[in-house]
Amino acid sequence: MAEVVQGARVALAAPPKSPSRKRSSPEPEESTTTTDPTTALTTTTTTNTANTSEERPQKKTKLIRRKRRPARPQIDAALLASKPPPQTGTTFNIWYNKWAGGDREDAALSKTKALGRCNVREDSGWTAADKQQSGGGNSQVFCLFFARGICPKGHECTYLHRLPGVHDVMGQAGNSTVDCFGRDKFSDYRDDMGGVGSFLRQNRTLYVGRIHVTDDVEEVVARHFAEWGAIERIRVLTGRGVAFVTYVNEANAQFAKEAMAHQSLDHDEILNVRWATLDPNPLSQKREAQRIEEQAAEAVRRALGEKAVRQIEGRESREEVQARRIESSMGLEGYQAPDAICQLL
Incomplete structure (x- = not known):
């Protein structure tokens, strides 16, 4: 009994062991590392996608500008050889290049169809005139033979092979003594209202005669003459086979006059294209x-x-x-x- 009491006293006298306050460095736990293969695969894929989006170059839009093509020759030069006119009189006048002294010929029946016709879509292009400096040489003058569809030089021509534009009209506004082909105007019109025209009046209206009249004659005239520029209005006299075409710019009227001279519409007629006289209508x-x-x-x-x-x-x-x-x-x-x-x- 005495031994048991003594053992209990010894046990109570001994202080209890307190836990150590010294903290050791935490060891890496396996729970912090992703061990799930599915999660690891997802994380890797997301990282690769982000890197791919960063490395992917930005999408750039490339502007492709259509390069102007060179003007093509409209006709073979051998076909332009001059031929002597047929003998219709007794004396040949070398100054007017025709016969005189014979029977009076009808000017309307003696007209022949034009040798060629200008195709703006196919024949237009750059020429030697486009390479010249602005305002020098023939850089602002259009080719007369191109308008008639018989220019054999193509891109070697020293005149412009295209339609007159707004900038060309503004550039020629200060010089009203010449037309778009560089020809000098006169103080008055010819008796037949042909030729270059007059510098005293800005004429934008063409007289078109000898038209084959059909039910859709207005549509036919508009389709053929709209090829040479913007048209302001068209008036057709079906009873006479005559039309009056007014362009927005005078330069386009000058070009259309040469382009449609001795041409035909949808039939085999030969057009008579002249400058229109002053309209007597007060409203006009x-x-x-x-x-x-x-x-x-x-x-x-x-x-x-x-x-x-x-x-x-x-x-x-x-x-x-x-x-x-x-x-x-x-x-x-x-x-x-x-x-x-x-x-x-």
């Missing part, structure tokens, strides 16, 4: 005068500039008015120029 004359005024006003606007036009029309902003007043003060403090002087600046 009023419309033409209004167009000339608008054209002159547009030329004045381009010459003065946008800022001056806004000042004249009273459309200036408040900042522009204040800047003009400061400019009119001449750098003098407290001086303010009158409105009459400010408007001159």
Whole structure:
């Protein structure tokens, strides 16, 4: 009994062992590492996809500009050899290249069909004139034989092989004494309203005669003449077989006159293309005068500039008015120029 009590006392006297407060470095646990093969495969795939998206080059849009093709020859040069006219009289006039002294021939029946016809879609292209500097040589002059469809030189031609455009019209606006082919105009029209024309009047209307009249004659005329430029209006006199075609620009009317001379529409007729006389209709004359005024006003606007036009029309902003007043003060403090002087600046 005494031994048991003594053993209990010894057990109570001994202090209990406390856990060690020294922390050891944590060992890597296997739970932190992804051991699931499915999860690992998914993570790897996502990483590869991100790298692929970063390495993939950006999509660029490539602009492909169509290169202009060279102009092709329209006809063989051997076919253009001049032939002596048939003898219709007793004396040959070397100055007019025709016979005289015989029976009077009918000018309408003696017309022959043109040797060729211009195909704008197939025949247009760059020539030697396109390589010349702007304003020099023949860089702004169109080929007359190209318009007639009989130019044998192709891209070697020193004149332009294309239709007149807006820029060509604006470039020739200051020189009204020549046409788009570089030919000098005259002060008055010929008696038959043929030839180059007059520089005293801007004529955009063509007279087209000897038309074969059908039910759809207006559509036929519009289809053939719209090939040479923008048309403003067409008037057809079915009872006479005559049409009046008005173009937007005079240069296109000049080109169409040479391109459709002695040509035919959908039938075998030979067209008589001339310049139209002044329209006696008062409404037409009023419309033409209004167009000339608008054209002159547009030329004045381009010459003065946008800022001056806004000042004249009273459309200036408040900042522009204040800047003009400061400019009119001449750098003098407290001086303010009158409105009459400010408007001159």
